[in-house]
Amino acid sequence: QVQLQESGPGLVIPSETLSLTCIVSGGSVSGYYWGWIRQSPGKGLEWIGYIYHSGSTDYSPSLKSRVTISVDTSKNQFSLQLTSVTAADTAFYYCARWSHYGGFDHWGQGTLVSVSS
Amino acid sequence: EVVLTQSPGTLSLSPGERASLSCRASQTITSTYIVWYQQKPGQPPRLIIYGASTRATGIPDRFSGSGSGTDFTLTINRLEPEDFAVYFCQQYGSSITFGGGTRVEIK
Numbered sequence: 001q002v003q004l005q006e007s008g009p010g011l012v013i014p015s016e017t018l019s020l021t022c023i024v025s026g027g028s029v030s031g032y033y034w035g036w037i038r039q040s041p042g043k044g045l046e047w048i049g050y051i052y053h054s055g056s057t058d059y060s061p062s063l064k065s066r067v068t069i070s071v072d073t074s075k076n077q078f079s080l081q082l083t084s085v086t087a088a089d090t091a092f093y094y095c096a097r098w099s100h101y102g103g104f105d106h107w108g109q110g111t112l113v114s115v116s117s
Numbered sequence: 118e119v120v121l122t123q124s125p126g127t128l129s130l131s132p133g134e135r136a137s138l139s140c141r142a143s144q145t146i147t148s149t150y151i152v153w154y155q156q157k158p159g160q161p162p163r164l165i166i167y168g169a170s171t172r173a174t175g176i177p178d179r180f181s182g183s184g185s186g187t188d189f190t191l192t193i194n195r196l197e198p199e200d201f202a203v204y205f206c207q208q209y210g211s212s213i214t215f216g217g218g219t220r221v222e223i224k
Contacts, residue, residue, distance in 0.1 A: 101168065102149065109160075
């Protein structure tokens with residue numbers, strides 16, 4: 001069974017860069033798209049972007065200027081960088097696998113990232 | 118950007134009743150590109166329907182999806198206690214966007 005685990009700092013200073021990594025176990029990153037989704041506490045879901053194992057990416061238009069997603073197939077993991085963060089970027093950040101049939105079918109448990117000085 | 122509007126915001130029902138959740142898109146979406154998720158407190162979303170009407174692996178048949186064009190519906194027949202949760206629709210016909218969610222709560 002594929003499992004995903006997010007890791008990274010829980011607190012980021014405003015204007016700095018948020019960096020998270022998602023470690024994939026029980027399966028390979030090869031052959032799938034891998035995505036990042038965030039959810040402000042008590043709010044809805046927002047897609048950030050995703051990456052194919054080859055490195056091809058697609059990002060949310062609203063975040064595109066600040067987002068970079070990368071993949072390391074040798075470590076079976078992928079990463080998110082979000083620059084110039086503000087309090088509005090405070091959220092639970094989830095990593096997930098995009099199913100061949102559509103939709104994110106495997107998710108990490110999520111990690112809360114707070115942006116505060 | 119495709120905006121998905123879910124209604125109602127909250128649905129108060131009793132176990133055994135039927136839930137009907139609406140997801141309306143701001144433009145026509147091919148039904149292939151409509152997905153539904155269930156989310157319980159403290160948990161990530163769980164994929165329940167893809168392609169507007171196909172149940173994901175392990176999802177009981179009391180869950181069904183339908184719709185076309187701009188109007189899509191998730192129906193839960195005979196609500197079980199574990200079905201009380203928040204449900205989100207998602208489209209990926211044009212970028213990826215999610216609806217704001219419908220909370221199904223116990224009446």
